Amino acid sequence: xxxxxxxxxxxxxxxxxxxxxxxxxxxxxxxxxxxxxxxxxxxxxxxxxxxxxxxxxxxxxxxxxxxxxxxxxxxxxxxxxxxxxxxxxxxxxxxxxxxxxxxxxxxxxxxxxxxxxxxxxxxxxxxxxxxxxxxxxxxxxxxxxxxxxxxxxxxxxxxxxxxxxxxxxxxxxxxxxxxxxxxxxxxxxxxxxxxxxxxxxxxxxxxxxxxxxxxxxxxxxxxxxxxxxxxxxxxxxxxxxxxxxxxxxxxxxxxxxxxxxxxxxxxxxxxxxxxxxxxxxxxxxxxxxxxxxxxxxxxxxxxxxxxxxxxxxxxxxxxxxxxxxxxxxxxxxxxxxxxxxxxxxxxxxxxxxxxxxxxxxxxxxxxxxxxxxxxxxxxxxxxxxxxxxxxxxxxxxxxxxxxxxxxxxxxxxxxxxxxxxxxxxxxxxxxxxxxxxxxxxxxxxxxxxxxxxxxxxxxxxxxxxxxxxxxxxxxxxxxxxxxxxxxxxxxxxxxxxxxxxxxxxxxxxxxxxxxxx
Ligand code: SF4
Ligand code: SF4
Numbered sequence: 001x002x003x004x005x006x007x008x009x010x011x012x013x014x015x016x017x018x019x020x021x022x023x024x025x026x027x028x029x030x031x032x033x034x035x036x037x038x039x040x041x042x043x044x045x046x047x048x049x050x051x052x053x054x055x056x057x058x059x060x061x062x063x064x065x066x067x068x069x070x071x072x073x074x075x076x077x078x079x080x081x082x083x084x085x086x087x088x089x090x091x092x093x094x095x096x097x098x099x100x101x102x103x104x105x106x107x108x109x110x111x112x113x114x115x116x117x118x119x120x121x122x123x124x125x126x127x128x129x130x131x132x133x134x135x136x137x138x139x140x141x142x143x144x145x146x147x148x149x150x151x152x153x154x155x156x157x158x159x160x161x162x163x164x165x166x167x168x169x170x171x172x173x174x175x176x177x178x179x180x181x182x183x184x185x186x187x188x189x190x191x192x193x194x195x196x197x198x199x200x201x202x203x204x205x206x207x208x209x210x211x212x213x214x215x216x217x218x219x220x221x222x223x224x225x226x227x228x229x230x231x232x233x234x235x236x237x238x239x240x241x242x243x244x245x246x247x248x249x250x251x252x253x254x255x256x257x258x259x260x261x262x263x264x265x266x267x268x269x270x271x272x273x274x275x276x277x278x279x280x281x282x283x284x285x286x287x288x289x290x291x292x293x294x295x296x297x298x299x300x301x302x303x304x305x306x307x308x309x310x311x312x313x314x315x316x317x318x319x320x321x322x323x324x325x326x327x328x329x330x331x332x333x334x335x336x337x338x339x340x341x342x343x344x345x346x347x348x349x350x351x352x353x354x355x356x357x358x359x360x361x362x363x364x365x366x367x368x369x370x371x372x373x374x375x376x377x378x379x380x381x382x383x384x385x386x387x388x389x390x391x392x393x394x395x396x397x398x399x400x401x402x403x404x405x406x407x408x409x410x411x412x413x414x415x416x417x418x419x420x421x422x423x424x425x426x427x428x429x430x431x432x433x434x435x436x437x438x439x440x441x442x443x444x445x446x447x448x449x450x451x452x453x454x455x456x457x458x459x460x461x462x463x464x465x466x467x468x469x470x471x472x473x474x475x476x477x478x479x480x481x482x483x484x485x486x487x488x489x490x491x492x493x494x495x496x497x498x499x500x501x502x503x504x505x506x507x508x509x510x511x512x513x514x515x516x517x
Contacts, residue, residue, distance in 0.1 A: 037307025058183030067468035068432030178211030253338035417482035
């Protein structure tokens, strides 16, 4: 038989059509069961506090006098001011906001390197709003089993009523969320009235509509899909964890081999771990995952599985902590005990003392493990930025001056031979009170100053009225007699002073003369 000239190799493309996995797995609907326990209580507390701050802050008042808004927290885009209680930030002071963002970023690193994704599990807006939407869902449709039953049931009036009510309440929450956001940008009571009387700016309605849609879709419909597929943080956070970071961990060194019939299995002489395979930890998980499969990108470290498993352990009369916050180091140390340093499969008997309690050789988390070079370095940088910002806040000027020399012409020779330069001088009164300041020229002998629009003032100084919280722009001319000019441009300064408050500011300037640049 004639042999083919071409040899066929045993090879298959890694993405061949017959073995290719879909990039996006179809969603399996999750029906998280209500958990109870200390972590759940802590999450309730965080939820109430964070939602309370978000919804109520725009309604807090702060008296700044008659010349400034009385809203405690206000981002006044029209006037380019940010008010935060007693602090008022001008655009040129935006570095304070940038500094706070830097602190938030470093704080996130610090938190993640110590307690894992605590941000995701407790305070991320997505987590908080999903939690809130789940409260509504449970109140209307019941807990996990009732919701699964309702989902499977054919459409009826009762099902339709529950579904419509649930979605209606979700939409109301979403509208309130979008509404609360715009109140941060204008006087909240006035804007609320304007929104209802259809007198608010179109941008306000567009913002409310956008946030309503995103809150409803992300919090009500997409839920865990946002964390798994849309959020970059799960990918980034892996770089911040180390072997001493706390993460929610299934302690298989004491849980395996799991058995639903632990007594029978033990009676048959087989080793059996503490996990009774009840799936309580899976049922409460808002991400729908099984922590017993190990660390997963989807786990937001909400610790509800800890609460669920602790309840099971309580019922079984065993120590809590089969699922617990643990570091990788502790986990590996305990695993080494259970497996004889990897020489055999997990033997639960190895981790127990003759009394049945966990052996003294088992490592437990200790607070001192939080204090390690990495976390101390994060904390040090975070504190330094914070102290720096605080110091800058304490010493910042509330009276500023900026000087811009006229570009064309740079000087004018007057009929008597004297030389005149023109400047645009901006005086910023950064307090919500009017004040009268003195503007003068310093460092230029025999200089006379005239201000456009002001006739009565001394030759080298002037009293200037400043409106509260405003910038005043002056056209200022400085002149030197012919005989007083030097051969080169001369440096001098404009000084502004508040005689009552004692504040001063100065702006450097140059006096240009003929023949020089
Ligand atoms: S596995 Fe546990 S900690 Fe992770 S998301 Fe699920 S319930 Fe929360
Ligand atoms: S809740 Fe605890 S005992 Fe039940 S399956 Fe989960 S880990 Fe095992």
